[in-house]
Amino acid sequence: MPTETPLLSTRAVEARYGRMQVLWGVDIDIQPGETILLLGANGAGKTTFLKTLVGLLPASAGVISFAGEDIAHLRADKRMRRGIAYMSELGVFPDLTIEENIRIGAQALSTRAARDKAEDMYALFPVLKEKRSGLASSLSGGQRKMLGIAKALAADPRLLVMDEPSAGLSPLFVGEVVRTLGALRGRGLAMLIAEQNIGFLGIATRVYVLEGGRIGFSGTVAAMEGDEALRKAYFGLK
Amino acid sequence: MLTYSLLAGLLFGLYFSLVGLGLNLVFGVMRIVNLAHGDFLMLGAYCAFWLYTLFGVDPVFAIPVAFVLFGLVGLPLYYLLVPRLLAARDPEMLSIILFFGLSQVIEALATIAFGTSEQSIPGGDLGRALREGWGRLTGHEIESGPVEIFGQSFPSAWIISGVASLIAVALVYLYLYRTRTGYLTRAVMSRRDEALATGIDVNRVSAIAFGIGIALAAVGGVFAPFMLGSITPAMGVDSTVVSFAVIVMGSLGNPLGTVLGGLVYGVSYMLVQSYLSSWANLLPYLLLIAILLVRPSGLLGKRVRLA
Numbered sequence: 001m002p003t004e005t006p007l008l009s010t011r012a013v014e015a016r017y018g019r020m021q022v023l024w025g026v027d028i029d030i031q032p033g034e035t036i037l038l039l040g041a042n043g044a045g046k047t048t049f050l051k052t053l054v055g056l057l058p059a060s061a062g063v064i065s066f067a068g069e070d071i072a073h074l075r076a077d078k079r080m081r082r083g084i085a086y087m088s089e090l091g092v093f094p095d096l097t098i099e100e101n102i103r104i105g106a107q108a109l110s111t112r113a114a115r116d117k118a119e120d121m122y123a124l125f126p127v128l129k130e131k132r133s134g135l136a137s138s139l140s141g142g143q144r145k146m147l148g149i150a151k152a153l154a155a156d157p158r159l160l161v162m163d164e165p166s167a168g169l170s171p172l173f174v175g176e177v178v179r180t181l182g183a184l185r186g187r188g189l190a191m192l193i194a195e196q197n198i199g200f201l202g203i204a205t206r207v208y209v210l211e212g213g214r215i216g217f218s219g220t221v222a223a224m225e226g227d228e229a230l231r232k233a234y235f236g237l238k
Numbered sequence: 239m240l241t242y243s244l245l246a247g248l249l250f251g252l253y254f255s256l257v258g259l260g261l262n263l264v265f266g267v268m269r270i271v272n273l274a275h276g277d278f279l280m281l282g283a284y285c286a287f288w289l290y291t292l293f294g295v296d297p298v299f300a301i302p303v304a305f306v307l308f309g310l311v312g313l314p315l316y317y318l319l320v321p322r323l324l325a326a327r328d329p330e331m332l333s334i335i336l337f338f339g340l341s342q343v344i345e346a347l348a349t350i351a352f353g354t355s356e357q358s359i360p361g362g363d364l365g366r367a368l369r370e371g372w373g374r375l376t377g378h379e380i381e382s383g384p385v386e387i388f389g390q391s392f393p394s395a396w397i398i399s400g401v402a403s404l405i406a407v408a409l410v411y412l413y414l415y416r417t418r419t420g421y422l423t424r425a426v427m428s429r430r431d432e433a434l435a436t437g438i439d440v441n442r443v444s445a446i447a448f449g450i451g452i453a454l455a456a457v458g459g460v461f462a463p464f465m466l467g468s469i470t471p472a473m474g475v476d477s478t479v480v481s482f483a484v485i486v487m488g489s490l491g492n493p494l495g496t497v498l499g500g501l502v503y504g505v506s507y508m509l510v511q512s513y514l515s516s517w518a519n520l521l522p523y524l525l526l527i528a529i530l531l532v533r534p535s536g537l538l539g540k541r542v543r544l545a
Contacts, residue, residue: 006329056434080437088435095428100421104436151436 005068007032007190008053008084008159009229013062015045015052022048022214023061030159030190035181035203038194039234040155040210046194047089049210050062050163053192054086063091067158081108089150094137098128101136101147103155114154123198125180139209141171149180159190166197174199242390243512244505249392249400251504253458253465255497257477258411258484260454265489266427267447270323270333276477277344278308278452282459283469285350290359296367297359300460301402308456312402312449320448321441341474347408348471356468361395364464380436395464407497413450414489414493423447429489487529498537 006029015023022045030036038228040046050148051057053064056078064072080086085105092101105115122129125146131139136147145165152160166174167182174197181191182203193200201207207224209217217230224230239425260385261275285307286300319336326332362382372378384391408524426433433440462469462477480503488499506525510518529536 054435075439076434077437077439085435086355086435088432091430093425093428093432094425096421100424103497104421105427105440107418109434111418186315 004031006065007034008031008192009063009066010053010064013049013052013064014060015048015057016049016060021060021213022051023059026210026214026215028208028215028218030192032158032185032190033188034205035191035193037187037200037204037207038192038210039196039198040194040197040208044089044210045213046210046214047163050086050161050192050194054084054161056086080155080157083151083156083158085155085160087148087152087162087165089163091165092136092139092144092151095135097133098134098139098147099132101151101154102128102154103152106156107154107164116228117154117156122152124153125150140173141169142176145169145173146180147179149177149184153189155190159192160184161194163194164196165193166195166199171199178203239442239512241388243508244393245387246396247500247505247508249396249504250465251463251501252400252403252407252497253396253501254507255405256461256529258459258481258488258496258500259407259493260451260458261478261481262485262488262493262496263410263447263454264451264462265485266493267423267444268320269491270320270329270428271337273334273337273478273483274341274474275451275455276346276479277341277348277474278455279462279477280348280471280474281344281353281469282308282456283462284348284459285456286460287359287463287469290522297460297463298361298365298368300396301457302413304456304460305453308455309449312452312528313445313454315452316445316448317441320444330366341478345471345474352471354470354472356470357463358468359463361393361464362394363526364395364461369390387536391442393464397462399461401463402457402461402533406454407494409455410450417445417446419443423516442502449491479522483526483529486526487537489538490538495536495538497515502537503517 009029010026010028013023013026014021028036029121032047038046048057052059055074055204059072062072063070064086066079066082069082071082094106099118102118103114105116109117111159122132127143128150134143139147165177169177174238178199181193184191185203201221204221206218206220208215209230217227251326258281261272261484264270264272282304282366285304286297289295289300289303290297323329323333323336361370366382369380369382375540382394385394385397414424422438423439425436426440426443430440462473466473484503485496486499489495503525507521
């Protein structure tokens with residue numbers, strides 16, 4: 001288990017929609033540069049947890065700290081400026097061009113820096129450069145995910161939070177997304193990927209499993225593979 | 239007669255584009271229905287009227303005054319009303335009720351303040367200060383009389399109104415497509431939830447759009463004495479209905495579609511005025527029903543009709 005000060009840390013985080021409590025005492029730690037996979041079935045509370053982390057849903061209890069600062073009271077835009085970028089399941093603005101999507105990701109930067117950042121993103125995702133003036137809605141599902149990642153990265157985040165980047169993609173495109181995210185490791189960027197797809201295990205440093213709004217497992221990929229119940233649930237093994 | 243109706247229809251169409259533009263911007267960004275839109279237009283009209291009556295201010299100079307004044311009114315009004323509305327379960331339905339109430343309050347207060355008599359400004363006084371200034375500068379007087387286009391005569395106020403409306407549409411276009419806040423506004427129009435997720439300060443962007451929407455209504459009001467003949471505190475409801483007809487025809491939620499809706503409405507309005515004048519008051523309602531039955535997504539066909 002890592003021992004240095006976590007980049008992101010949550011303690012006893014709870015969240016609710018009206019009277020319905022969805023998260024129950026969730027604790028996670030993410031170190032700088034780590035890639036964390038948050039696994040869970042539909043309805044386990046993954047999206048709710050991510051929304052609580054990035055400020056789209058208020059935590060009803062608990063502590064959320066980022067780089068040592070308590071951010072639980074901050075609005076989403078303030079958290080983004082602290083260095084947390086969020087890629088939702090949709091991830092892009094379909095009615096805006098690819099260039100505009102990336103520029104919006106870089107909204108906190110000056111106009112010139114945002115332009116430079118867009119060029120950086122085109123270097124990382126050349127397919128987007130060819131279509132930079134086209135609408136995001138004209139992209140294929142896989143390309144939209146690339147744009148979603150580029151838009152989030154344009155904010156120069158220290159933590160990239162992603163909600164089911166494989167959603168709606170064929171296995172071929174899922175592999176492409178996994179390779180893209182794998183290539184981002186080693187740049188000092190921490191990633192938190194909420195997924196049902198175990199295809200992302202290959203790039204994960206550690207895994208949390210969310211079950212019924214509670215953390216049911218936390219540990220390394222190897223430890224997860226050694227857990228019989230999880231093997232059955234996620235690998236279909238007996 | 240037909241040429242006159244078509245050309246006058248285009249001039250009125252440009253004006254109606256301006257009338258509907260702010261309403262569509264507000265709907266596009268917030269997905270709420272501002273039924274008090276026409277009442278802000280009425281207040282803009284009285285702003286021009288009193289500046290003219292009390293201080294002799296050329297209504298052309300009332301345009302920036304109305305824009306800034308009502309823009310500044312719109313910002314706090316947004317924070318007072320809209321965030322609570324958007325937090326409700328059915329913000330669209332609630333917005334109809336709330337803004338209908340606001341419309342009634344504005345009309346009642348305006349009636350107390352201004353009375354029920356119709357007021358107007360002589361058409362030739364629109365742009366008089368500009369004409370005089372030009373005359374002093376160049377030594378050539380510009381007549382305030384009718385302007386001839388393709389052999390047809392039109393009041394100069396109609397031309398000024400049409401040109402001002404075109405400029406307003408162009409400025410809104412530049413704002414939306416060439417400024418940073420503009421493309422953040424379009425991002426909110428595209429997907430409000432995604433805008434929040436991207437860390438856009440959606441309330442700030444929406445408040446600015448709301449302020450601009452109300453300011454545009456007020457600017458539309460400045461030209462009302464010349465385009466609609468006279469002004470009264472009760473004119474707000476009719477202006478709101480016309481605005482709705484225009485934006486539903488163009489494309490709900492797409493401010494630039496308003497221009498198409500405005501032109502179609504303007505030409506239809508003048509054709510009906512010329513050939514079936516007793517039907518003219520029915521026109522906005524008939525067009526609304528027709529477009530909803532035949533092409534509910536508007537002439538531009540954008541899929542944004544949620545209300």
